[in-house]
Amino acid sequence: xxxYDKLNIAILAIGFAQSFYAGIMMLLKKNARxxxxxxxxxxxxxxxQMLISLINTRYSIMGFPISPFVYGPLLFIYINTLVxxxxxxxxxxxxxxxxxxxxxxxxxxxxxxxxxxxxxxxADDPLRGMRIAYAILLMVSIIGYSxxxxxxxxxxxxxxxDLYSYTSQKITLGWAQFVSISxxxxxxxxxxxxxxxxFAENFHFDPLLAGNIILVFYxxxxxxxxxxxxxIYPEIPVxxxxxxxxxxxxxxxxxxxxQKLIFLMESEKLYREPELNIVDVAxxxxxxxxxxxxxxxxxxxxxxxSFINNYRIEEAKQRLSDxxxxxxxxxxxxxxxxxxxxxSFNTLFKKHVGLTPSxxxxxxxxx
Numbered sequence: 410x411x412x413y414d415k416l417n418i419a420i421l422a423i424g425f426a427q428s429f430y431a432g433i434m435m436l437l438k439k440n441a442r443x444x445x446x447x448x449x450x451x452x453x454x455x456x457x458q459m460l461i462s463l464i465n466t467r468y469s470i471m472g473f474p475i476s477p478f479v480y481g482p483l484l485f486i487y488i489n490t491l492v493x494x495x496x497x498x499x500x501x502x503x504x505x506x507x508x509x510x511x512x513x514x515x516x517x518x519x520x521x522x523x524x525x526x527x528x529x530x531x532a533d534d535p536l537r538g539m540r541i542a543y544a545i546l547l548m549v550s551i552i553g554y555s556x557x558x559x560x561x562x563x564x565x566x567x568x569x570x571d572l573y574s575y576t577s578q579k580i581t582l583g584w585a586q587f588v589s590i591s592x593x594x595x596x597x598x599x600x601x602x603x604x605x606x607x608f609a610e611n612f613h614f615d616p617l618l619a620g621n622i623i624l625v626f627y628x629x630x631x632x633x634x635x636x637x638x639x640x641i642y643p644e645i646p647v648x649x650x651x652x653x654x655x656x657x658x659x660x661x662x663x664x665x666x667x668q669k670l671i672f673l674m675e676s677e678k679l680y681r682e683p684e685l686n687i688v689d690v691a692x693x694x695x696x697x698x699x700x701x702x703x704x705x706x707x708x709x710x711x712x713x714x715s716f717i718n719n720y721r722i723e724e725a726k727q728r729l730s731d732x733x734x735x736x737x738x739x740x741x742x743x744x745x746x747x748x749x750x751x752x753s754f755n756t757l758f759k760k761h762v763g764l765t766p767s768x769x770x771x772x773x774x775x776x
Contacts, residue, residue: 416618
C-alpha cells in the first residue's frame with residue numbers, strides 16, 4: 410500500500426467516524442427539532458459514503474459514489490426547515506431522490522466495472538454515456554442546490570428584520586451563508602479540476618480524494634455550527650385568541666395600536682432590552698405578531714429592526730451630548746440604550762447620524 414492509499418484510507422476513516430458520531434449527537438440533542446433530524450440524515454449520508462469508499466478499497470461493492478446526489482438537496486432542505494417558523498417536509502422532496510435511486514441501482518449493477526475512469530473518461534465504450542450523465546447531473550445537483558440555498562438564506566436575512574431588534578450569527582445564519590457559498594466554490598472548483606484532468610494531458614488530479622477532504626471539512630463545520638444552532642423564530646405561546654385576530658385591522662384600530670406602540674416604547678422603553686423581539690412586544694400589547702408587523706410596514710413605513718434601533722440611536726445621541734453622562738464610556742451608553750454589541754452600535758449610529766458615536770460625543774463637547 411503506497412502513501413496515497415494510506416492517506417485516502419485515513420481521510421475516509423476520520424470522515425466516517427466523525428460524521429456518524431455527529432449524526433448520533435444531532436439526534437440526541439435536547440429538544441431536537443426537524444432541522445436537527447434533517448442535518449443528522451445529511452451527516453449519515455456522508456458517513457455512509459465514507460464507509461462504502463473504505464470497503465471499496467478492498468472489495469468492489471459499488472461502481473461509483475451515489476451519496477453525493479443527496480448532499481445538495483439535504484443542504485437546501487436543512488436550511489429551509491431551519492429558517493421556517495413552521496418547518497415541515499414537502500411532498501415534492503421525494504422526487505429529488507429519483508437520481509439517487511437510479512444511480513444506486515446502476516452502481517450495484519456495474520460494481521465490477523470501471524465506470525469512473527478519468528484517464529479515459531471519453532473512451533468509446535458502453536459506459537461512456539453513463540459517465541457523462543453522472544458527471545453532468547452531479548454538477549447540476551450540487552451547484553443548483555447550493556445557489557438555491559444561498560437565495561433562501563438571503564430571503565431569510567430580509568425577513569428577520571420584521572422580527573428582531575438585533576442581529577447575531579444564530580439569527581442571521583452568517584455561518585450557513587459562508588458554508589453554502591464555500592460549498593458552491595469548492596465543488597465548482599472540484600468539477601473544473603476534474604474536467605481539466607479528463608481533457609488535459611499530464612494533469613494528475615484525483616477528484617475523489619479531494620472530494621473526500623472537502624466532505625470531512627463540511628462534516629466538521631455542520632456538526633459544530635448545527636449543534637450550537639438554536640431555533641430562530643421566537644416561540645409564540647398558546648394564549649386565548651386576541652381581539653383582532655379574526656376581524657382584521659381597520660384604520661381606527663391601526664391608529665389606536667400605533668399610539669399604543671409608541672407609548673409603550675417611550676414610557677416603558679422596551680427598546681433598552683438588547684434581545685427584544687416582536688413577540689415580546691406583541692405579548693405586552695396583547696395582539697398578534699402580524700398586527701405589529703402590519704402597523705410598522707403600512708402605517709410607519711418601517712420594519713421592526715429599524716423601528717427599535719431608531720429609538721436606541723436617539724437615546725444614545727441624547728446621552729452622548731448630555732454632560733451628566735460624560736463619566737460613562739461610549740460603549741456603556743450604547744449598551745444602556747439596548748445595543749448588544751459594539752459593532753452594531755457603531756455601524757447603525759454612523760449610518761443614521763453620519764458620525765461614529767465617539768465623533769458625535771467630541772463634536773457635542775466642543776460645541
